[in-house]
Amino acid sequence: MITILLQLFWTFFLIGLFGFGGGYAMISMIQGEVVGHYHWMTMGQFTDIVAVSQSTPGPIGINSATYVGYTALVNAGYAPYWGILGSFLATFAVVLPSFILMLLISKFLMKYRNHSSVENVFSGLRPAVVGLLAAAALLLMNSENFSSMAENPWRFCLSIFLFLFAFIGQKVYRLGPILIIVLCGIAGIILGL
Amino acid sequence: MFELFKTFFQIGFFTIGGGYAMIPLIEQKVVDEKQWVSHDDLLDLIAVAQSCPGIFAVNISIFIGLKQKGNKGAFFSALGTCLPSFLCILAIALVFQQFRENVYVEHFFHGIRPAVVALIALPVFRMAKSAKINRYNVWIPIVAAFLIWMMGVSPIFVVLAAGVSGYVYGKYLKEDFV
Structure with a gap:
């Protein structure tokens, strides 16, 4: 129990920290960790979660974190109230890096946004994020979904x-x-x- | 403080379809109604929030909260943005658990699944345009997708490697790298 909660927290903290490129790029990361790495759910269940996240209010990143946190614990055989704790942890973890980073860089980033080092990092990031999205779509084209x-x-x-x-x-x-x-x-x- | 929370709660509650769908509502509430930031400031905020990791809408709300009321303001703004999502999804998850075995629910989701895949495939092309993919850098998304799709490499690692390579390449290998 503690293990899976810690894994959830750490996973979503990383996703929040490296989640460049918007909600869909994050979905690729969540898919990679949650289905590919930890096997908390099947690709079909994950697709359903994405469907619900897209059609309910709020940012897709928050919606899917909340839903994945719940499903991971319930799938592992724990009662729904533990699922609620899981969803709280996942949501908190995915927002936490934003918080820390914003507080740290809100003063600096405006100034350095056009700095060449920052530009260089993004010149590598942007094309890779396109690949991330493509991989997410390709991975979802499996027999469970089709x-x-x-x-x-x-x-x-x-x-x-x-x-x-x-x-x-x-x-x-x-x-x-x-x-x-x-x-x-x-x-x-x-x-x- | 409560105003910040309430405003972002409304924004979170009334937008469906992700962060970018929120921009018009943020504009209306935060710029036109409350006048917390100017129009030009908001454009800058959007640019910065996009270049930061994390959830776009949360980043924007933290920025505005920070500017209005410091750390506490940032906390309540972010809470307001997240709470509607959290409550809606929990309600659905709790209910869906009971109806999962229902044959109609199953058919409904079987119909939805291919559509979701299409909705994820579409932004690939939209992003390819805005990321300025051309014949010189088209190998980057292809290699990234192949590593994740076929080799099972974690997308987190791919993003990290791409950022570091971009930095190294721009700094040490090519002077006029775009």
């Missing part, structure tokens, strides 16, 4: 269709993420996915 031709051809083909619908719907027709998520969910119920 099923497979061998396992369930009906669900697999429909999943591909819904993927394309969501992609084109947002890119070309600029539909909002929540609308897309709700439509695909309803399609899932009607088509018996």
Whole structure:
């Protein structure tokens, strides 16, 4: 119990500390640690958490930290109130680095934002964050989220269709993420996915 | 103090879809209504909050709280930003746990999953544009993605390595590195 709480705290502290590039880049990190490293949940469960985080109020980073903290403990077999403690710890840990850094650098960063060393670091960071996002999307394209031709051809083909619908719907027709998520969910119920 | 908390609580509660969706509301509340910061200041704050690690909206709220009321102000602003998220998600998590086995809920989430993957794939292209990816640096995101996707390297390590390499490359290897 103590181990998993400490691991949660440390993991989300690191994610808060190195989480450059916004909520989606953070999702890549959370995925790497929580699913890849610690196996606190499956890729499918993680996808559900991302879906809920996108469609509820607040920043995606906070939402997913809260939800992951809860799920990690409940999945490990602890009662829901321990899950609440887990979600509190994860949320606190992901915000803590922001706090420390802001207090330290709010006075300096304005001045040094255009300094060449800072520029150099970011010239390496920015392209890498694009790779981070790509990896997150690729890792999510697995049989748990899409099923497979061998396992369930009906669900697999429909999943591909819904993927394309969501992609084109947002890119070309600029539909909002929540609308897309709700439509695909309803399609899932009607088509018996 | 309570004003800071209340304002950021409202901002957190009424924005769905992540940090960047919050900017218009922050603008309306903090600049137009409360006049805590000027319009130009907010633009600077956004730029700084973007270049800092951590959650964008939290960074902005800490900055504004700090400027208004010092450390305590920063604490209450951040608390206000986080609390709506925290409460909403906990409520959902507690309820969802009971309905997980329900067949309709399962169908609903099976339908959602491919859409979520698409919604994560899209920012890749948007970010590629704003990160100024060209044929000279396109190998960086490809190698980063390959390391994480195929080799199972932690994204935290990749970010760390990219930052350090950018610094070393710019400082010691190439004088006019952009």
